[in-house]
Amino acid sequence: MLQNCKGLPLAITVLAGLLAIKDTVEEWNTVHKNVYEYIRRGTDLGPDYKGEAYEGVSWLLELSYDNLPYYLELCFLYLTHFPEDYEIPVSTLTKLWMAEGFISSASAEVMEDVSYRCLSELVGRCMVQVGKHGSSQKIKTCHLHDLMRDLCMLKAKEGNFVHIINYSVVAKIKETPNGRVRRLAIYLDKTLGKYALGKDENYGHVRSLLYFFPGKYFKNSKVLWSLFKNFTLLRVLKFEGMYVGECKLHHEIGNLVHLRFLSVKNSAILAVPSSIANLVCLQTLDLRVRYLGIEIPNGNVFSKMEKLRHIYLPKYHSARKKHLLFATEAVNLHTVVNVCIQASDLDDFVKLTNLRKLGVITFDSGLWEKEKGTNIIFKHLQSLSVDSVSEAVPWNIVLSCPNIYKLRLDGRITELPENLLCLTNLTKLTLKGINNLKDDHIKVLEKLPSLRMLFLDNWDTPVTFRGPLVCSKGGFPFLEFLSLRYFKELKEWKVEKGAMPSLCRLHIHYCSALKAVPDGLQYITTLKELTIKSMPSKFCRQLQEGGEDFYKIQHVQSVII
Incomplete structure (x- = not known):
């Protein structure tokens, strides 16, 4: 089998990753037979993917793909959304998998852990490469080898899994999808004069819409918010880093009642409409926008979002000194970032027994001093961030979190x-x-x-x-x-x-x-x-x-x- 790898490191590591999950001699024999079966079927995966190096290992890459269980196959194909050489944040990727419904947890194990384990298994099979590790030694970013990405794109195209509109490559702008499109990835070019994604008969059933662009911000005011009218079946909307003029998030965002993942991180948004309360299926909501003083309608705008697991609020927003309410049934909350709290709020947060990451903004240090003797313990919390506005850090919060591995104090x-x-x-x-x-x-x-x-x-x-x-x-x-x-x-x-x-x-x-x-x-x-x-x-x-x-x-x- 090793001889057929032709000395290519990717082929060797992929073969090793495939064999590593086989526990018996019979399973190794099956792989051995399939290797030669794949060779007999031919080494070329298609006219767009020719090349001596690729032809030498294409059979092995395809064998590894065919050996994936169905749930891992979906997770692998989803990587097609991301541009070439893109460092994929694992935290975002695992949340996207969850929003798409790829991850299920019938046992007591939480979905976030199952999702991360899927990534680890793809890494173990050498189909996904590790970029950076975080402070806890977990994988922080990942990416695909060029040859593996070619295979991923080929398989995704065969199954009409995702359609990519690449405005940075002129030749591909006119490429039309085959049949109904469920997932759409759009690569924008910073020099693009006009951009609009209107309603199309092939796009009417889009469930997932992810935008990518070069540079830190996309500074074009022609991006149409009409997608809130035309794509009402969306489950996933990643609309990050968009500069579309100083605007409000359109009130018709409330039409996207099926949304499970919404991120407008680093976008130029001044206000969030009250209609966002309609998004009762949301699992992940990221509102960490560019502007200071963003308007959030009122404290109970999130109170109906019972399925919310991860919420990231802007660091500076109009509701800073208001009491932000979450659904009383929101026991699944894993992440709450940039929420303003008072000493009395700790009782509410300790009820969130699944909370792993908490970022709080505190006021009135005198009140916190009176609460020094609190006996509240956050047993499950792993990451804590405390911003004390012009005040001393309230150490009683910090010392109430004995198991954290990550701490930020400002x-x-x-x-x-x-x-x-x-x-x-x-x-x-x-x-x-x-x-x-x-x-x-x-x-x-x-x-x-x-x-x-x-x-x-x-x-x-x-x-x-x-x-x-x-x-x-x-x-x-x-x-x-x-x-x-x-x-x-x-x-x-x-x-x-x-x-x-x-x-x-x-x-x-x-x-x-x-x-x-x-x-x-x-x-x-x-x-x-x-x-x-x-x-x-x-x-x-x-x-x-x-x-x-x-x-x-x-x-x-x-x-x-």
Whole structure:
């Protein structure tokens, strides 16, 4: 079998992935027979996919595809939506699979875990490649090898699984679908003068509509909101990063009563209509738009969405100081981001026993201080983000989440309590708004037993950390990534020999008063990447070859200044 791979790495890994899930000799014999069966059927998958390299492995790729169970076949074909070389966010992909109905969970296992396991199985079969890992070592992004993508597109086209309208390739604009289209992916070009997707007899049954475009934003005001009239059967609408003028989300969004997934993330939207309350089937709602002060009609607009699992609100919206209500039956909520809460709201949130990710905005620190003695425990929470508007961070919320692995705090941070060490699972920590912490507070950070990623950011902080910053021997034993940003008054940073023994990546950004990198960096043999950004020219010259500090970082493989 290996001889037939012709030395191509993709073929070898795909064959290995296929055999890895076979447990008996008989199953291996079946694969062996099928290999030669596929060779006899021919190696060419079609006139559009010719080429010596591809012909050498096409039989093997097709064998791997035919070996997929039906639910994985659907998940694999769905990857056709994404453009070539696109880094697919796994969090988004798994939610899309759920919205499409590919994922079912008859047992007590939650759908999000089943969906992620499907991705892991495709990776294990070497049909999907891993891009990045997150702080918890779960897969964060993924993509398809070019040859695997060719196969995916071919199979999707054969089954009329998805139709792609590519406005960035002129020759494909006029390509018409075969029969009814259920799923539509649209690639927009930033130079496109006019764009409109009108009602078409082949598009009347579209269930899924995903937009993609080059660059960060699509700045064209001709994108028609009439799709809310013409595509009333939609289950999925991904309409991210669209700049269509300063507009409101059209009230006819309420017509799309079958929607399960709606994302207008990074789009230029000023207001959300009250008709959004009609979308009672929504599982995922992402309203993290570009503008500050977006209008949300009232607090109970989400109260009818009993199937809601993931909701992302804008960070700045008109309902910030209102009490946002969710359906009392919304026990399936896994993600709630950018919700404004008061101390008394914690009782409501602790009832959401499936909640894994929570992002809150707090006001009135005096009220939080009175609630310090709360006994509420969020046992299931894995990720917590707290924004304290012009206030001290309410530590009682943080210490109520003993099992979190990801924590982000933005506010006036004047202390780090000793009992922060009870967060034994914490792997990623972001602190924004650090004031003059004492040395014993820094030592609390050093002792966090599982910490692997630490982001210290003082952007837009009136009173900044002056230091000195001391990393002592044996401190940060498992830290792999450290980022220092906007510590404008930090002059001295010391790293003792034996500190941060696992550090791989270090970023220093806009610490203008820092005179030099610490001597202790020369002892951190694991350091592979150093990025210096927006630092004084003298600081940078010292690090270059021949500079007085070059000896400290000469062992680092990648130095980016």
